[in-house]
Structures are given as C-alpha cells and as structure tokens.
Amino acid sequence: MNLDFLQQELWGNSLMVYLRFAVILVLALLLKKYITAIFTRLFFTVFKKFSADYYGQQFKELLLRPIEGLIVTIFFYVAFNQLSTSFDKLILFKRMKPVKEAGQEVASRLVTLMDLVDHLFFLFLIFYFILLLSRIIDFVIMVLLHKATEEHDRGRQQIYPLLKDVLKVVVWGFGFFTVLGVIFHVNVAALIAGLGVGGIAIAFAAKESLENLLASFMVMIDKPFTIGDWIKVNGVEGIIEKVGFRSTRIRSFDKSMVSLPNRKLIDSNLENFSERGMRRVKFSVGAIYGLSQETLENTISAIKNVILKTEGTMGQPIVHLDEFGASSVNILVIYFVSAAPETDFGSVKEKVNFGIYEAMYQHARGFAFPTQLSIDGSDVNEVVPPAATQE
Structure with a gap:
C-alpha cells in the first residue's frame, strides 16, 4: 500500500501528524474506562489491607472521575504535542517593553498557542491530582467512620468529619498555591509573606467565620456532646449529626435539619439529655x-x-x-x-x-370525656323569694 500521500503537508504539518493526533484522541476516548479500571484496582490493592473487600465499589466510585480525568488529560496533551510545530508558530499575543537605547518597543515574550496548551495541561493535571488526593481522604475517613460506628465510639465519629475537612482544606490550599506558582509564575513565598502582613485585615473581615472555627475546636476539646447525643440549645432540640468548621448540624425530632453556628454552642446554655x-x-x-x-x-x-x-x-x-x-x-x-x-x-x-x-x-370501659346531665326539679333560689318574683 502506497502511503506517500501521508507525507503531504497541510498548515505546516504532514497528514501523518494529523493522523497520529486523531488516533491518540480516539484511543483516549475508547480506552479511558479500561485504563481507569486497571489503575483503580491497583490503587485498591494498596488500601485493601486498611479496608475490606466490600469497600471496593465505593472506592471505585470515588476515584473514577479523578483517574479518568488524569488519563484523558495526558492523552490529550500527547495528541496536541503532535501539532506543536504549528502551534509554536501561532502567536496569541506579544508582551512588549520599551528599550531605552533604541527608544522603541520590542517583543520581550511571545505567547503562542502551544504555551496556552502547556498551561492548560498543567492546570488540569494539578486539578485532577488534587481531586484524587481529596477523594482518597474521603475514602479513608469513610472507612474509619464505619469502624467507629461499629465500635460505638461516638468520640471518633465526631472528630473524623472535622479531620476530613481540615485535611481537604490543606490539600486544596496546596493545589491553589501550586497553580499560582507553576502556571501563573507567582512568587508564592512573597505572596504568603504578604498575606501575613494583611492577615489582620482578613481576620477582621472573617471575624465570625474565625469565631466559629475556634468554637469547633473548643467543642472537640471540651466535649459537651458527641455525635448522636440529644441536646437542646437556643431553642433547638434534636440529635447531633455533624460538627463542621462553621456550624453543627442538628436533626430535630420532626426530621428537619438545623445548622447552628458553633459559637452559639459555647455562648448559650446547652442541655445534653443523653448524659442523663x-x-x-x-x-x-x-x-x-x-x-x-x-x-x-x-x-x-x-x-x-x-x-x-x-x-x-x-x-x-x-x-x-x-x-x-x-x-x-x-x-x-x-x-x-x-x-x-x-x-x-x-x-x-x-x-x-x-x-x-x-x-x-x-x-375501664374506655375513656372519660366532658358530659352534662339534666337534673329534674325546681331551681334553687335563695336570693329572690317566689312571691316577689310573681309581683
């Protein structure tokens, strides 16, 4: 078969390059589920000793999207790299700066389409990697919570959800600063130092949020209640379901969910009926x-x-x-x-x-209910004599 026609060039690339580009994209769409299933099983073998076999389905559901996203991102980047020769020639915009000697403006940096592809690749790669770590944290806490529930350890049932929130904030914060440093070339160290200077203003702006956060830690330390306790505070009565960063969720007896700010839990009189x-x-x-x-x-x-x-x-x-x-x-x-x-x-x-x-x-022949009886005879009247009434 004569394939010489594939060497013909179109917009700076041969037809063979475009064919490779299309094949890689098709393979990404066709094989993403199979490759994801393989990687999911490999990951689960690591966590199998920590959990049990019946957690396999939950593990697969949690890690499906991030692993699939990572695979598709890598395949797409490899595909677009096949067209790097053309993409490097497509200039999106020029960053100019004045040159003092010549008194003219020259291009200090050319931003090409391939630069945009590189930045998008790193953005999606970091996003799906952080999402993968976040889902792994969800899975680990889910298993720990299940074990704590089986052992009726309400103390661990209360602290694990808060621990999960803390870890996920740290992970996503790390991802955010990584994106700023790698993609937008921000000096992260200088930015963090600047945040230290502006921390007072931020603290005043987020005063209530910080109060609720500190109150959640005070609840964990003081332990006026645990998950599953029946409490009454600020006119709200019900069962504690979760203690979060900002608020505590209480399931009332009419099955409605009430979110109460944590600072109110430590500022108000709280009755714990479960203690009695x-x-x-x-x-x-x-x-x-x-x-x-x-x-x-x-x-x-x-x-x-x-x-x-x-x-x-x-x-x-x-x-x-x-x-x-x-x-x-x-x-x-x-x-x-x-x-x-x-x-x-x-x-x-x-x-x-x-x-x-x-x-x-x-x-007892049933229940009593209000009744009235009619009594025969004349009325008792000792106030007005009958003779006076007739007159």
Whole structure:
C-alpha cells in the first residue's frame, strides 16, 4: 500500500501528524474506562489491607472521575504535542517593553498557542491530582467512620468529619498555591509573606467565620456532646449529626435539619439529655366515674404491665390514682425512655400509647370525656323569694 500521500503537508504539518493526533484522541476516548479500571484496582490493592473487600465499589466510585480525568488529560496533551510545530508558530499575543537605547518597543515574550496548551495541561493535571488526593481522604475517613460506628465510639465519629475537612482544606490550599506558582509564575513565598502582613485585615473581615472555627475546636476539646447525643440549645432540640468548621448540624425530632453556628454552642446554655441516659414521659389518663376500686386497681396494673413490656422503657413506671377531675377520675402515668441513639423515642411512646388505649377499653370501659346531665326539679333560689318574683 502506497502511503506517500501521508507525507503531504497541510498548515505546516504532514497528514501523518494529523493522523497520529486523531488516533491518540480516539484511543483516549475508547480506552479511558479500561485504563481507569486497571489503575483503580491497583490503587485498591494498596488500601485493601486498611479496608475490606466490600469497600471496593465505593472506592471505585470515588476515584473514577479523578483517574479518568488524569488519563484523558495526558492523552490529550500527547495528541496536541503532535501539532506543536504549528502551534509554536501561532502567536496569541506579544508582551512588549520599551528599550531605552533604541527608544522603541520590542517583543520581550511571545505567547503562542502551544504555551496556552502547556498551561492548560498543567492546570488540569494539578486539578485532577488534587481531586484524587481529596477523594482518597474521603475514602479513608469513610472507612474509619464505619469502624467507629461499629465500635460505638461516638468520640471518633465526631472528630473524623472535622479531620476530613481540615485535611481537604490543606490539600486544596496546596493545589491553589501550586497553580499560582507553576502556571501563573507567582512568587508564592512573597505572596504568603504578604498575606501575613494583611492577615489582620482578613481576620477582621472573617471575624465570625474565625469565631466559629475556634468554637469547633473548643467543642472537640471540651466535649459537651458527641455525635448522636440529644441536646437542646437556643431553642433547638434534636440529635447531633455533624460538627463542621462553621456550624453543627442538628436533626430535630420532626426530621428537619438545623445548622447552628458553633459559637452559639459555647455562648448559650446547652442541655445534653443523653448524659442523663433517659427521657421522662408524663401525662394523665381519665377514667369514667362509677368504676369500682377493684376495676381502677386492675386498670392501673394493666397500664404498668404495658409500660414494662415495651422495649426501650427504663426503670419502674409510676402509675397511680391522682385526682378527681370535673369529668373523670385522673390516673397519673410517668415512665422513662432510654436516650440511647438506637432508641426511637417516638416509636416507643407510640407503642405505650397503643397499649394504654387497649388497656383502658379492656378494664375501664374506655375513656372519660366532658358530659352534662339534666337534673329534674325546681331551681334553687335563695336570693329572690317566689312571691316577689310573681309581683
């Protein structure tokens, strides 16, 4: 086969060069998934001892995008390098400076299309590399959190998310300064020194953010609560889900998510109900008038048994005849529910209520409700005599 026609030049490059360029791009698009799968398996063999086999899918999902991005970036750079001869001749703009001797302006630097390709290559390479490190941090913290959850270590469950945020800020900060130094040729050391001088102004501008950041570390040190604790602060009541840089996430009992600034946690009165280990429930049940003492005693005993048999309740319940109301004989009910994270307070309370409902109809003929009776006879009137009324 005669391939001499591939040596013909078009816009400064032979057809063979354009063919290589196209083949590399096609290979990048066709092989990126297979190469990514190979590298993902290689990476996972390193972390396999640290984690378990069932983390393989999560590991693949986390590292898929950064590894695929790195592979495509490298392939594209190799492809565009095939056209470097033409790209070096395409001048995008000239940086000029005056020459004192001649009194004229000459080009001090020519920025070509290939320079732009080089800068974009390093930008994407750094971005996907930092993204890869960030996803590895996500995976490591995910495994550590899972182990802490299995061991019921709420202290580690609280500190690992904050540690992840700190590490990711450091990694992305390193990537940012690397981009400034490598791509934009900024003197990073001088820039950091300048930031030290302007740090006071930045501190004033970010005063609230810094307060919340320091408050998050104070929470970690003082430990007024841990992940999974039931707290009440600033009118917000619920379960602690995460302590972040700026705020703490609290899941209220109506399942809404509340983000509370960390500084409010240390400035406000905070009640940790989990520390007392249980939550009290108190209410009254009204029985109808006319029941015998034996019936009321059987009803009270049945209510006690319902509470004792319900999983999640703690200690001995208090159930006794409390008072005579306007329309009912009131039975006071007091019992305690475990405040452990695995105990669903609403579910336990619902089971107790269903049991009391059945017990009242089985032993006390149901519940009392406000009623009015019509009494035959004349009205009592000791103020105005009947004779005076007739007149």
